[in-house]
Amino acid sequence: MAAERGGRARREPVRSMAYVAFGVVLLAGCASMPDSGDLRGVESTPRQDTQVRVFAMPPPEDASQAEIVQGFLEALTSDDPRYKTARMYLTAKAAQAWRPEASTTVLANGPSTEPVRSAGGREDTDSYTYTLTGDRVALVDDQQAYAPAEGTYGKRVHLTRDAKSGQWRIDELPQGVVMGKSDFQRNYTSVNKYYFASNTRATTGAQPIAVADPVYVRRRVDAMTQLVRSLLNGPTSWLGPVVRSSFPTGTALRKGVTSLTPDDQNKLTVPLNEKASQVGLTRCNEMATQILFTLQDVTPTVDEVELQAANGAQLCVLSEDRADAVASHGSVKRPEYLYFLDGKHRLVRMPGGSGGTSADPVPGALGTGDKQLRSVAVSRDEQTAAGVSLDGKSLYVGSMVSGASLGEPVLTSQGKTEGDRLTAPSWDAQGDLWVADRDPAAPRLLLLAKGAGQPLEVEAPGLDGRIDAVRVAADGVRIALVVEKNGKRSLLVGRIQRSGESAEQVVSVLELRSITPELEEITAMSWAGDSRLVVVGREQGGVLQMRYVEVDGSTPEGPAPAALTGVKEIAASEDDRLPLVAYSEDGIVRLPSGAQWQKVVKTGTAPVYPG
Structure with a gap:
């Protein structure tokens, strides 16, 4: 890719x-x-x-x-x-x-x-x-x-x-x-086709969330038509249980249609069979949105999609700009800030797209330094933050509003050492907070609804090892875990499934799969796109390296990030306009597009974008 x-x-x-x-x-x-x-x-x-x-x-x-x-x-x-x-x-x-x-x-x-x-x-x-x-x-x-x-x-x-x-x-x-x-x-080339999360919506509650489903198509064999056919056929079996398609079951291209080509106005007409003939306008717009999002992986020259019924009648027309109002794609919104912990172990922030080197404490109790922190996560709406105490024992959640108090910890680990306590937390698209307790006596993956209340233990059948890191994707239906077993730290991606009402909800992480089988020591990772992560790890007998990896385990096309020594933590945004940020032996550094790593601050740790 x-x-x-x-x-x-x-x-x-x-x-x-x-x-x-x-x-x-x-x-x-x-x-x-x-x-x-x-x-x-x-x-x-x-x-x-x-x-x-x-x-x-x-x-x-x-x-x-x-x-x-x-x-x-x-x-x-x-x-x-x-x-x-x-x-x-x-x-x-x-x-x-x-x-x-x-x-x-x-x-x-x-x-x-x-x-x-x-x-x-x-x-x-x-x-x-x-x-x-x-x-x-x-x-x-x-x-x-x-x-x-x-x-x-x-x-x-x-x-x-x-x-x-x-x-x-x-x-x-x-x-x-x-x-x-x-x-x-x-x-072959890897491309994303898009469906909608079936049990998750953006925090605004209005838009469905588009979920990338990567597939491989033949690069020069009418990839556009291949990809539309694949989209109509439905999601891959691994992702299928947590997504839906707005195309009615059995929808296909109209009989006799062998190729799709945009016209000179960059408009693509997609003739469908009789299965789609009775859809309403709202559903049709979602169908067109799926096609527009999907074709962005193939060609930049489709600005508008028209869907036609079996009899040739127009079902709907949707432009690329209007598609953004139909569904949330990738991150719900562009992050305003980059966050990290300063030398006083307090949460600070700086504008995400700036080239500056000064950061300010966030409003609220987590920015005062009263509670020294070792790791943090900021909600995707950037209104709330969660922080793990310096000893790794306590998880605090606080509003990022001036004067807001912190209160008691929402979760406490009983692990005997700092390394056996809480991981860095992560927020999902619904505003729920995820964290793992590494206590050997009771290792658990936990979910706190809206960052509060009684922690819900997440079922993870097939998990073999102890969770050392947790990152939830922006779509809210996939989760990346670094799992340690017998001294080897592997990167696994699982599917998040929810069932039952909110009071008795059951949340599971299913079909965990390794996406970096050649790496035996994963030291840091972050989501870096709709279907991509950035990973810091080491092959057996090799040196520490940074690379991109797709959620299916394939290696994307294009160069890896520029080499950086002593990387301890990495942060990326689903928004491609924001630079990679890392905590290394040089402090907090960033990698703007087309440039080399640049020092931000010497004393700082735990960089994160919202999520």
Whole structure:
């Protein structure tokens, strides 16, 4: 994915994929590969310019078994929309049964091929088998959802010689496609499609909250139409239980519509089938909003969407500017301030977009220094703050209004040491406060409704380890946790599900999944976009590094943040106009777009944006 800092960021590097490419590269598909001997690797295609379309060559006359397998694997990496050339390497029956869209298996390198010899060394002159092998990196499923993978890949393809033509063709093969990591990066791009949180609304109570659902689409194969079809098909199974779509079940493009293209006024007309014909204006505007938010990942040239019924009648027209009034996208509003703790351990703030180096204590008791703090969180409306005491034992919540008092702690940990007490807190989109108690005798993930009242213990089935850090996404339906087990600190993302009425509400974090399996020591993390986090961690035997990671575990396109030594804490905003901020050995520092790290203040800790 192109570099994303959340909000309404455009993704310039993928702009070309929905339009005409500037060149064509042909994959020969006939490189020399022996049909006996040692295992050989199929070389991944070198990375081409993203505006160059790559097409495979059909099988040459009298091609050997090795050339057929080689050519087929090369054809899988081409930009052929329906894999027409790849099917030429198959028998007619196999071509009809093969479903390339079933999955995409990503290997560290191109698949290696090894001939399978028959028992006793006898060879069938009209039948041949190859084994495809490699080290798995990821799997993209039939919903286009990416997931990291590991282990060895091993599948067989069988070839037969046609009795009439004498040509070798593949008659048995695994469903889906397989390719090396470099070919995958050239062929596919990560994009967000958008749905609405089904049990969460912005603190204003009026707007539904848009939730990003990342999927991978083929980069230069009419990505716009691919993505709209994917949106209409519904959310991925992991996110599905906590989001809704405004498109009626069964909605699809009108029969006969094969491609979507905006007109010269940057208006995209989307003809729908009869399932959408009876929707009202409010629902139709939500549908159009989903499309507008989704297409921002594909092209910057769609400013307006018109939805049409099956009979061609206009259902609604919505502009990009009006979409912002229909749903909350990313952060509810642009943060006004950056917050951190000064040398007196009190909460201070400075304007978020400024280049200044002076900060003022926040109004209210948390800014006076009467209670020294070690970590803080500010509500997304920037009216309330929560702070953990310097010893990690007590959690305080106070209004950021001049003269406001603090009162007693809303939560107290019984942990015997500072490291066994409370984590830094985090506010969700509904104004509820999350925190973990690291007490080994009673480790818990807790939720305080509106930051007050009796803490609710959050169920987290499958959680294996102790929570060391908590960050809730702006959409309120996903949560990032740093979990420690046996000295390893992993970054997990889970789905927040709520059930029951407020008085007897049950809140759970389900289907936790690791999104940085290659890192064994996560030291800091923060949400940095609708579907992206910034992470500070270390690989086994490696040095501390800072990188972006998608919630599905994939690595976004674009550069990582500039290197910074001694990073202890990191803060990012879903609004891409605000800089990264960190607490390092140089104090509080920030990284403006296109610049290097700059020192803000020497004495300061725990930087945060609202959330």
